[in-house]
Amino acid sequence: MAIILGDHQYGKAESRLVRIHRDKPRHEIRDLNVTTALRGPFDPACLVGDQSDVLPTDTQKNTAYAFARSKGVSSLEHFGLDLARHFVTDIGPVEGARIEIEEYAWQRAIVDGVEHDHTWTRSGQEVRTAAVTVDATGEYVIGGFKDLVLLKSTGSEFAGFLTNEYTTLPETHDRVMATSLVAKWRFTSTEVAWDEVYAGVKAIMIREFAVLQSLALQQTLWHMGKAVLEAFPSIAEVRLTAPNKHHFVVDLSPFGLENPGEVFFAADRPYGLIEATVLRDDAPDAHEAWRASAGLA
Structure with missing residues (x-):
């Protein structure tokens, strides 16, 4: 009998990210909870502690923040695709990436009967979700809510x-x-x-x-x-x-x-x-x- 390593992945879970688009007088807000996970030939990290092919989870977190600034957040799914494509295309050892995103809804405050341009109240409805997977077999997007x-x-x-x-x-x-x-x-x-x-x-x-x-x-x-x-x-x-x-x-x-x-x-x-x-x-x-x-x- 042999003991072998099965499926494994690693990433940064639940990076809280709020992106406010301020390029117009009427601001827009997207309030996200971003999880990244990378898949590939990371067996040495598990078996012997060799980290030479491991992109730190802290770097994954920073990438999400940087992409929120440089690319914006037009939608959960688009943002997830941008991140997943980057990890698979630009990070050599990575063969697959999974991005999971939750979005918390805000609604504009009403002031004197008019929607305010830069003030919101938290909406207590559902949490929107998206899960993006990019690997050698293709690109997959799962939308949803909970x-x-x-x-x-x-x-x-x-x-x-x-x-x-x-x-x-x-x-x-x-x-x-x-x-x-x-x-x-x-x-x-x-x-x-x-x-x-x-x-x-x-x-x-x-x-x-x-x-x-x-x-x-x-x-x-x-x-x-x-x-x-x-x-x-x-x-x-x-x-x-x-x-x-x-x-x-x-x-x-x-x-x-x-x-x-x-x-x-x-x-x-x-x-x-x-x-x-x-x-x-x-x-x-x-x-x-x-x-x-x-x-x-």
Whole structure:
């Protein structure tokens, strides 16, 4: 029996980077959390501590800051591609690069009914994500978001399920359905209107969640993914993760009160966790596109 070194990579995780574009009176802000990971023949670093081919993680961090200044941040995906291409093309030993980016949203402050040119308040909605992989097989971009919290007060059912001697859950044809959605979608191209597509995908998923008379959260995820693929030919597959944020009707009868589905206990755990992948049957090979580094995007 031999013991061998398997897959490995290294990089700088979670470099906080805020880029403010100040070239016009109306400033623009992009607030990022950037993770880099490099892949290649780095076996000697692991096996014998030889660092001669290792680009320090501190240098990777500095590169992200320098690129934010020299190239700007027009979108997460474009910025990630710039970084990944640089590491693979310009750093000799590097054979592959993975860039994961989170973006925290800001919205303009309203002053006297008008959007202010250089003041923002943090927006409490979802975190936008992007993951870019560049290696010998090609360039791969995964867009996405996480922590998009959705709730509908009706239009959701759960009935007709399998039961046994341990089943206590009653059937329902009218329930609150809520989730904190994580969505990721893989593109087939790097020539994409990134921000427009992001806004479109998010809008479609919210619409499907809202309008579908849902018989199960699984069904809702299928409709979300299917609608996105129908709308955007440049997307090959969609991966969805949705914890079921349960809302249980509180029994108010001890207090002489009825509760016709108006007061709920919001349980944070345990929770059902629903996951689904929706893809085209002719989707191109993803290769290493889904191989994560920090797993943040």
